[in-house]
Amino acid sequence: MAEASHKPVPLLKDELDIVIPTIRNLDFLEMWRPFFQSYHLIIVQDGDPTKVIKVPEGFDYELYNRNDINRILGPKASCISFKDSACRCFGYMVSKKKYIYTIDDDCFVAKDPSGKDINALEQHIKNLLTPSTPHFFNTLYDPYREGADFVRGYPFSLREGAPTAVSHGLWLNIPDYDAPTQLVKPRERNTRYVDAVLTIPKGTLFPMCGMNLAFDRELIGPAMYFGLMGDGQPIGRYDDMWAGWCIKVISDHLGLGVKTGLPYIWHSKASNPFVNLKKEYKGIFWQEDIIPFFQSATLSKDSTSVQQCYIELSKQVKEKLGPIDPYFTKLGDAMVTWIEAWDELNTPSDAKSSKPANGVAAK
Amino acid sequence: MAEASHKPVPLLKDELDIVIPTIRNLDFLEMWRPFFQSYHLIIVQDGDPTKVIKVPEGFDYELYNRNDINRILGPKASCISFKDSACRCFGYMVSKKKYIYTIDDDCFVAKDPSGKDINALEQHIKNLLTPSTPHFFNTLYDPYREGADFVRGYPFSLREGAPTAVSHGLWLNIPDYDAPTQLVKPRERNTRYVDAVLTIPKGTLFPMCGMNLAFDRELIGPAMYFGLMGDGQPIGRYDDMWAGWCIKVISDHLGLGVKTGLPYIWHSKASNPFVNLKKEYKGIFWQEDIIPFFQSATLSKDSTSVQQCYIELSKQVKEKLGPIDPYFTKLGDAMVTWIEAWDELNTPSDAKSSKPANGVAAK
Numbered sequence: 001m002a003e004a005s006h007k008p009v010p011l012l013k014d015e016l017d018i019v020i021p022t023i024r025n026l027d028f029l030e031m032w033r034p035f036f037q038s039y040h041l042i043i044v045q046d047g048d049p050t051k052v053i054k055v056p057e058g059f060d061y062e063l064y065n066r067n068d069i070n071r072i073l074g075p076k077a078s079c080i081s082f083k084d085s086a087c088r089c090f091g092y093m094v095s096k097k098k099y100i101y102t103i104d105d106d107c108f109v110a111k112d113p114s115g116k117d118i119n120a121l122e123q124h125i126k127n128l129l130t131p132s133t134p135h136f137f138n139t140l141y142d143p144y145r146e147g148a149d150f151v152r153g154y155p156f157s158l159r160e161g162a163p164t165a166v167s168h169g170l171w172l173n174i175p176d177y178d179a180p181t182q183l184v185k186p187r188e189r190n191t192r193y194v195d196a197v198l199t200i201p202k203g204t205l206f207p208m209c210g211m212n213l214a215f216d217r218e219l220i221g222p223a224m225y226f227g228l229m230g231d232g233q234p235i236g237r238y239d240d241m242w243a244g245w246c247i248k249v250i251s252d253h254l255g256l257g258v259k260t261g262l263p264y265i266w267h268s269k270a271s272n273p274f275v276n277l278k279k280e281y282k283g284i285f286w287q288e289d290i291i292p293f294f295q296s297a298t299l300s301k302d303s304t305s306v307q308q309c310y311i312e313l314s315k316q317v318k319e320k321l322g323p324i325d326p327y328f329t330k331l332g333d334a335m336v337t338w339i340e341a342w343d344e345l346n347t348p349s350d351a352k353s354s355k356p357a358n359g360v361a362a363k
Numbered sequence: 364m365a366e367a368s369h370k371p372v373p374l375l376k377d378e379l380d381i382v383i384p385t386i387r388n389l390d391f392l393e394m395w396r397p398f399f400q401s402y403h404l405i406i407v408q409d410g411d412p413t414k415v416i417k418v419p420e421g422f423d424y425e426l427y428n429r430n431d432i433n434r435i436l437g438p439k440a441s442c443i444s445f446k447d448s449a450c451r452c453f454g455y456m457v458s459k460k461k462y463i464y465t466i467d468d469d470c471f472v473a474k475d476p477s478g479k480d481i482n483a484l485e486q487h488i489k490n491l492l493t494p495s496t497p498h499f500f501n502t503l504y505d506p507y508r509e510g511a512d513f514v515r516g517y518p519f520s521l522r523e524g525a526p527t528a529v530s531h532g533l534w535l536n537i538p539d540y541d542a543p544t545q546l547v548k549p550r551e552r553n554t555r556y557v558d559a560v561l562t563i564p565k566g567t568l569f570p571m572c573g574m575n576l577a578f579d580r581e582l583i584g585p586a587m588y589f590g591l592m593g594d595g596q597p598i599g600r601y602d603d604m605w606a607g608w609c610i611k612v613i614s615d616h617l618g619l620g621v622k623t624g625l626p627y628i629w630h631s632k633a634s635n636p637f638v639n640l641k642k643e644y645k646g647i648f649w650q651e652d653i654i655p656f657f658q659s660a661t662l663s664k665d666s667t668s669v670q671q672c673y674i675e676l677s678k679q680v681k682e683k684l685g686p687i688d689p690y691f692t693k694l695g696d697a698m699v700t701w702i703e704a705w706d707e708l709n710t711p712s713d714a715k716s717s718k719p720a721n722g723v724a725a726k
Binding site: 113136137138139140141147148149150151152153154155156157168170175176177178180181185188189190191192193194195196198200201202203204205206207208209237238240241244260284287288291 | 510519543551552558561563565566569571601647651
């Protein structure tokens with residue numbers, strides 16, 4: 001009985017799904033058990049659908065493999081990547097919850113400087129439930145955190161902040177480097193715990209990593225599309241970057257906030273830099289054009305929903321990035337398909353909601 | 364002899380002046396002796412010029428009181444505030460060095476989490492000597508720091524960074540709060556050491572505090588004017604804020620970077636919130652208009668020097684902020700006077716440089 005009081009209180013346990021893309025048994029969940037067991041998991045199985053993925057006992061989950069995705073989305077399944085962790089965004093689409101946390105299966109529980117296990121999910125939820133400050137920079141970082149506030153000179157009219165759409169967490173141990181940096185610095189490890197959460201200012205883009213990421217589906221979900229990567233596509237490892245550029249432009253347009261910083265997870269394993277270089281090299285060129293495109297992208301006042309913004313952005317992608325490579329025309333089309341599929345699965349009519357989207361459901 | 368090896372190596376000791384505004388004896392320097400003694404100090408004595416300010420033995424300094432300022436600048440001395448720490452900017456003007464560090468006399472040496480004394484000046488110099496990243500956000504903070512780098516998705520074309528103009532340091536113990544926040548949270552102390560330096564992105568304003576601040580005089584000096592505050596003026600405690608808005612707009616225009624974060628100093632004493640409220644209350648209203656003004660301010664391509672930018676900004680201040688209160692017309696004029704005085708003291712002609720600007724010089 002005494003032990004029960006040490007258990008973390010699961011915040012928002014009926015309002016949040018944990019989305020995990022994987023190709024292997026989910027033994028990594030054992031370490032997360034104290035923090036994740038109260039939540040529902042959505043597992044997106046990549047690769048061979050005949051393979052059986054083992055999930056440790058006691059977790060509440062639904063699992064989708066490629067056959068499930070094809071069955072549920074029909075021809076629209078073309079917008080969901082295969083043989084790339086970009087497939088995780090299918091989990092965002094089938095969730096019926098307000099919040100999503102997504103984590104990679106090579107990420108473990110990190111420790112804070114005092115040696116205590118970090119409850120990453122709890123910190124993400126705190127980040128999402130408190131406002132952001134995209135319109136002016138607060139030098140003492142998150143002003144809503146206990147023991148902190150807005151500093152002298154911070155305009156009072158901006159102290160209510162903006163609703164937070166996204167919480168981007170970081171990684172101890174293996175940093176999220178690109179292939180060239182991995183090749184140049186094979187032994188570099190991130191050992192520095194920076195005790196801060198901050199809002200990425202309006203108008204500023206950032207490299208969003210999908211390894212340890214939470215967001216409010218209702219506020220930004222339809223923009224959290226991880227693009228076309230992997231099998232049959234000319235690039236990989238730009239899935240989360242693509243989503244990051246899109247969600248930032250749309251959050252800025254809609255007056256929403258994006259935070260980065262705490263919580264840390266422990267990233268255990270560096271991926272193969274040679275394989276990564278093959279996946280990335282076109283992206284390394286293309287991002288030099290893509291980023292100026294997103295930096296200067298503006299959306300019309302008529303686009304007031306995330307879906308409208310995303311469709312408008314898809315047209316600009318085709319028009320402005322299409323000339324770089326036919327891939328971007330295909331991607332622009334896939335962005336539209338994604339929104340159509342999202343709306344199909346998320347329309348709140350009785351007819352739709354009575355048709356469960358579940359693949360394999362288990363308890 | 365063994366002790367000598369523990370002494371900090373004074374970086375840039377012939378290229379940096381430490382500027383200290385004060386109305387009292389500078390006993391606080393005793394604690395800074397190991398870090399400051401190799402540098403030249405410029406002391407700007409505020410208030411009664413007949414008062415004798417004691418400086419601990421062994422420091423190399425020059426000291427200017429109001430009579431010195433009036434004598435050196437003549438009628439242009441009107442641009443230098445009196446009975447307000449804004450007078451410190453006179454020290455920036457008379458310095459002949461490339462770098463300035465300015466610190467308040469109620470700031471002491473802070474300790475890092477390991478208990479070690481923080482060499483604030485050394486960290487500022489590191490910040491100034493490494494580039495900034497104003498055009499894209501790096502989620503692992505300063506990419507030039509040992510053990511860190513640019514993360515995946517950071518455009519390679521931006522990895523050279525931009526020259527750093529300003530390094531804004533923070534405060535442990537008494538946070539830099541405005542009067543209303545001081546009144547509401549009289550016991551709040553900043554105990555959180557955030558181990559990070561980051562660039563404030565282009566297009567984003569921040570509340571710059573003058574308590575613990577370093578900058579490159581050659582890159583941004585003429586914009587580091589602390590305005591008209593204190594005696595005879597309707598506001599106080601907005602001197603550093605004013606400078607912060609101006610330097611940020613001009614740094615963005617000129618492609619320079621502004622960093623904030625480390626180093627911390629220990630801020631010992633909260634100023635009186637009732638006195639502060641009286642100084643601040645007009646600023647609290649005015650900043651609601653001033654900040655949108657600076658957020659939308661743009662400078663012409665023809666303004667390629669800091670002086671040109673500053674003169675252009677002064678015209679916009681008079682035009683756009685003048686209607687709020689006659690104070691801003693006066694401030695716009697003072698901005699021009701400041702530049703004239705700056706250029707007079709800093710023109711590299713033989714005639715000028717042979718006329719020393721020194722007040723009381725001592726060793």
